[in-house]
Amino acid sequence: MANATADVKLSFADLPELMAAMSGDEKHDHSAASTLDVLWVLYDQVLRVTPDTAHDDDRDWFLLSKGHSPKAYYAVLAAKGFIDLAALPGFGTFSSILGHHPDRNLISGVEIASGSLGHGLPIGVGVALGLSARSLQNARVFVLIGDGELDEGSNHEAIAFAGAVGLDRLTVIVVDNSSSSYGWSGGAETRFSREGWSAARVSGRDHAALAAALSAPHPGRPHVVVAVIEPEPK
Amino acid sequence: MDTMRGRFEQVTSKLLDSKPSLAVVTADIGADAFAQAQRRHPERVINLGIREQLLIGVTSGLALTGMRPVAHTFAPFLVERPFEQIKLDIVHQGVGVVLVSAGGSYDYPYYGRTHMAPGDVALLDTLPGWTVHVPGHPEEAEVLVRDAIAATGQVYVRLSLPANAAPFPVQPGEFTVLRTGQSGTVIAVGPVADAVLAATTGLDVTVLYAATVRPFDAATLRATLSTPDVVVVEPYLAGTTVPFVAEALSDVPHRTIGLGVGRGELRHYGTPAEHAAAHGLDAASLRARIGAFLYRSLSDARQT
Numbered sequence: 001m002a003n004a005t006a007d008v009k010l011s012f013a014d015l016p017e018l019m020a021a022m023s024g025d026e027k028h029d030h031s032a033a034s035t036l037d038v039l040w041v042l043y044d045q046v047l048r049v050t051p052d053t054a055h056d057d058d059r060d061w062f063l064l065s066k067g068h069s070p071k072a073y074y075a076v077l078a079a080k081g082f083i084d085l086a087a088l089p090g091f092g093t094f095s096s097i098l099g100h101h102p103d104r105n106l107i108s109g110v111e112i113a114s115g116s117l118g119h120g121l122p123i124g125v126g127v128a129l130g131l132s133a134r135s136l137q138n139a140r141v142f143v144l145i146g147d148g149e150l151d152e153g154s155n156h157e158a159i160a161f162a163g164a165v166g167l168d169r170l171t172v173i174v175v176d177n178s179s180s181s182y183g184w185s186g187g188a189e190t191r192f193s194r195e196g197w198s199a200a201r202v203s204g205r206d207h208a209a210l211a212a213a214l215s216a217p218h219p220g221r222p223h224v225v226v227a228v229i230e231p232e233p234k
Numbered sequence: 235m236d237t238m239r240g241r242f243e244q245v246t247s248k249l250l251d252s253k254p255s256l257a258v259v260t261a262d263i264g265a266d267a268f269a270q271a272q273r274r275h276p277e278r279v280i281n282l283g284i285r286e287q288l289l290i291g292v293t294s295g296l297a298l299t300g301m302r303p304v305a306h307t308f309a310p311f312l313v314e315r316p317f318e319q320i321k322l323d324i325v326h327q328g329v330g331v332v333l334v335s336a337g338g339s340y341d342y343p344y345y346g347r348t349h350m351a352p353g354d355v356a357l358l359d360t361l362p363g364w365t366v367h368v369p370g371h372p373e374e375a376e377v378l379v380r381d382a383i384a385a386t387g388q389v390y391v392r393l394s395l396p397a398n399a400a401p402f403p404v405q406p407g408e409f410t411v412l413r414t415g416q417s418g419t420v421i422a423v424g425p426v427a428d429a430v431l432a433a434t435t436g437l438d439v440t441v442l443y444a445a446t447v448r449p450f451d452a453a454t455l456r457a458t459l460s461t462p463d464v465v466v467v468e469p470y471l472a473g474t475t476v477p478f479v480a481e482a483l484s485d486v487p488h489r490t491i492g493l494g495v496g497r498g499e500l501r502h503y504g505t506p507a508e509h510a511a512a513h514g515l516d517a518a519s520l521r522a523r524i525g526a527f528l529y530r531s532l533s534d535a536r537q538t
Binding site: 057105113116121122124125128129132154161 | 257277278280282283285287288290291292293294295296297298299300301303318319322323326327328
């Protein structure tokens with residue numbers, strides 16, 4: 001297996017092998033793969049955080065709200081050195097740090113424990129407010145949710161408030177694989193943009209487009225990037 | 235009028251000036267009382283609008299960044315409506331916060347069942363780690379709010395309109411011994427203490443006062459135990475603290491009873507005093523119920 005060390009940097013091409021090292025949870029494999037490109041672009045090009053700076057005050061925060069199927073997340077964290085590769089095969093076992101939903105108390109660099117849908121965005125709003133209260137000028141907050149997760153009403157409490165107060169430290173990525181039972185007429189981004197957010201819709205497989213959308217300036221407004229992924233096969 | 239809630243608002247507003255990590259989060263209810271403090275500290279006094287899931291989520295996020303957040307609204311909207319957020323955003327994340335409720339079990343009975351939360355402490359008992367303060371007087375509320383804000387863990391402060399006539403000396407986390415006697419122990423929690431003292435006048439019982447109910451002060455209960463018959467009188471769901479008495483006395487043959495707010499829905503409006511009476515928590519009802527429990531064996535003995 002590939003080995004992440006200070007000298008040997010793993011690449012996007014290594015991620016399938018890292019994901020394969022984790023067994024179990026096949027039910028969510030499509031879902032896991034749906035986030036792979038976005039997560040890689042975030043950790044490879046966007047987020048100002050490394051294993052060494054994972055607890056620095058001025059780091060960027062990434063909150064995986066859609067905690068289902070975290071194999072892609074663990075693979076990216078392993079490739080970037082947050083997780084020891086040796087931990088991957090234990091995925092889901094009793095003493096593993098890697099559960100089928102992640103836990104911030106078990107993995108350094110994981111900012112929240114998630115699994116129940118609709119919790120990450122409200123917490124992310126609080127993190128953004130806390131960073132402002134602490135006058136940390138550069139720290140940004142990125143929250144990844146799913147289009148199905150957007151069904152949860154708690155997200156809409158957060159979307160309206162963050163838009164109203166212009167919470168510009170905050171970026172939400174909606175990975176849209178058309179899994180919401182009733183869909184979002186006009187696109188998921190309209191739920192944000194009508195509350196004053198800046199919004200972009202890009203292919204969730206296009207690394208350059210994702211990096212550009214996630215790095216676009218949005219002064220005075222929170223930002224949403226809808227990353228469109230092929231629907232799960234029925 | 236000096237109320238527990240008013241004292242909380244004054245004390246917390248003042249502490250915002252001296253403690254840079256302190257933040258106050260509201261969901262419209264109670265926001266007006268912090269308007270002046272918000273002008274001084276706009277980034278640390280945050281009103282979210284009527285959004286209680288967000289209230290707890292934001293409180294969690296603030297704590298994750300190293301702030302000491304205080305979330306405040308009525309008890310049903312603070313503990314019951316966003317209970318999964320308390321379970322996951324606070325306890326599962328492992329962050330320390332202060333939750334301060336107003337309204338208690340039935341402080342505003344004319345609002346009806348929607349504004350009653352007799353189950354709040356029992357709900358928090360399903361989670362690990364909570365300190366629960368139930369002050370019985372504005373003076374005690376100030377002591378306990380200051381203690382909660384200075385602490386680092388998960389603290390719930392349950393403020394209510396009904397209060398005792400005078401404060402008792404309160405050491406956060408410890409029961410206060412109000413009386414000692416030989417026929418049993420009565421634990422009075424927060425604002426029911428005056429009624430309990432009236433109800434037990436002339437009875438040879440120990441009366442302990444609990445302004446902090448979690449963690450449960452087993453040491454004081456054991457150290458003052460006489461006849462191992464224990465009555466707990468609490469201003470919320472009856473029996474909430476009984477399991478903690480049982481655990482404290484697990485090696486002692488004992489009897490215990492929990493008096494508090496009944497589980498049934500009354501469908502009445504009116505006043506807090508009327509609801510206290512309806513739940514058997516007025517002094518006369520308490521005297522009858524405590525006497526029946528403690529002296530049952532004596533009256534049985536007299537009859538045989």
